Amino acid sequence: MSVYTTVSDAELTVWLNDYSLGELQELQGIASGIENTNYFVTTSNGRFVLTLFEKLRADELPFYLNLMAHLARHGIPCPAPMANRHNQFLGVLKDKPACIVSRLSGKSTTAPTLAHCAAMGAMLGQMHIAGQSFSQIMPNPRGGAWRMATAPQVRPFINTGQAALLDSEIALHAQRNYSLLPQGLIHADLFRDNVLLEGERVGGLIDFYFACTDALLYDVAITVNDWCMRPDGILDTTQAQTFLRAYHTVRPLQDSEHQAWPLMLRQAALRFWLSRLFDKYLPRDGELIHAHDPAHFERILKNHIDTSQAVWI
Numbered sequence: 001m002s003v004y005t006t007v008s009d010a011e012l013t014v015w016l017n018d019y020s021l022g023e024l025q026e027l028q029g030i031a032s033g034i035e036n037t038n039y040f041v042t043t044s045n046g047r048f049v050l051t052l053f054e055k056l057r058a059d060e061l062p063f064y065l066n067l068m069a070h071l072a073r074h075g076i077p078c079p080a081p082m083a084n085r086h087n088q089f090l091g092v093l094k095d096k097p098a099c100i101v102s103r104l105s106g107k108s109t110t111a112p113t114l115a116h117c118a119a120m121g122a123m124l125g126q127m128h129i130a131g132q133s134f135s136q137i138m139p140n141p142r143g144g145a146w147r148m149a150t151a152p153q154v155r156p157f158i159n160t161g162q163a164a165l166l167d168s169e170i171a172l173h174a175q176r177n178y179s180l181l182p183q184g185l186i187h188a189d190l191f192r193d194n195v196l197l198e199g200e201r202v203g204g205l206i207d208f209y210f211a212c213t214d215a216l217l218y219d220v221a222i223t224v225n226d227w228c229m230r231p232d233g234i235l236d237t238t239q240a241q242t243f244l245r246a247y248h249t250v251r252p253l254q255d256s257e258h259q260a261w262p263l264m265l266r267q268a269a270l271r272f273w274l275s276r277l278f279d280k281y282l283p284r285d286g287e288l289i290h291a292h293d294p295a296h297f298e299r300i301l302k303n304h305i306d307t308s309q310a311v312w313i
């Protein structure tokens with residue numbers, strides 16, 4: 001989250017009158033992230049994170065807030081939304097939908113160890129199992145229809161080789177039916193910067209605003225593509241196998257998932273190549289914006305295509 005919308009101490013103090021969180025002590029904008037406006041908030045009752053939603057509409061938000069509340073209730077370390085005096089998680093601040101959630105402890109890492117990969121694999125399996133009892137459904141907003149709609153918008157900015165790669169990968173996944181794979185609640189953006197670590201333990205999963213209902217294996221692929229990736233865009237075999245084995249111990253992977261794994265890794269790489277191209281060439285105005293490098297996921301995608309056998313458990 002970058003700071004797109006500025007909130008003053010005075011504005012937040014008025015807004016907090018609707019909550020039972022005590023007196024505002026400190027308000028600090030958070031520069032990282034690209035989707036929402038976020039602030040660390042300290043009150044006399046504790047430490048929280050305030051989010052103003054820049055893209056998601058108020059009618060879309062109950063899914064995410066109810067989901068975080070559900071997972072937190074099941075013991076998954078994720079932000080717990082705070083209810084206001086009307087018992088609602090969602091409010092409005094500066095004309096934007098807004099919420100305030102518990103602040104988790106820990107720090108993200110850019111250099112995960114094997115122990116971190118194992119802890120993440122197990123945590124993702126646990127989150128998928130806890131998600132099975134969450135009854136709300138959310139089709140993937142970054143699925144096939146989004147790919148089809150977004151590709152033409154970025155095509156003017158990329159070269160012909162890149163456009164050919166983009167088109168052929170989009171066509172490939174459009175022909176596949178992944179709906180027979182185990183489905184459920186997925187985070188869909190569980191990159192290293194969305195996980196807070198305390199030593200070797202996973203202390204917090206954050207940023208659930210791409211969560212949706214899709215193939216569980218797709219979530220595994222998204223996560224492995226970030227956590228177990230060498231800087232040159234080639235999977236670290238040992239890390240990937242460690243991750244997958246830890247996940248498999250919690251939620252056993254099926255033969256159908258083994259078959260689909262190489263294509264899932266490609267679909268996951270394609271999604272972030274495309275969104276990064278979009279964010280780079282069609283950015284929104286904001287005070288502190290940090291766009292990610294699309295070339296990284298272009299390399300990952302090409303390497304997955306060149307690798308006939310992807311690492312498995």
Ligand SMILES: Nc1ncnc2c1ncn2[C@@H]1O[C@H](COP(=O)(O)OP(=O)(O)OP(=O)(O)O)[C@@H](O)[C@H]1O
Pocket residue numbers: 001002030032033034035036037038049079101102103104105108193194204206207208209
């Ligand atoms: N509940 C929380 N507890 C502790 N820290 C948090 C919490 N929520 C957010 N943060 C901090 O804020 C940073 C950015 O948050 P987040 O990733 O949710 O933003 P975002 O705009 O949705 O970004 P992006 O989609 O680019 O990842 C995190 O890296 C983390 O340091």
Ligand SMILES: N[C@@H](CCO)C(=O)O
Pocket residue numbers: 034035189191272275276292
């Ligand atoms: N995790 C995404 C950004 C936010 O969704 C990326 O690295 O491109």
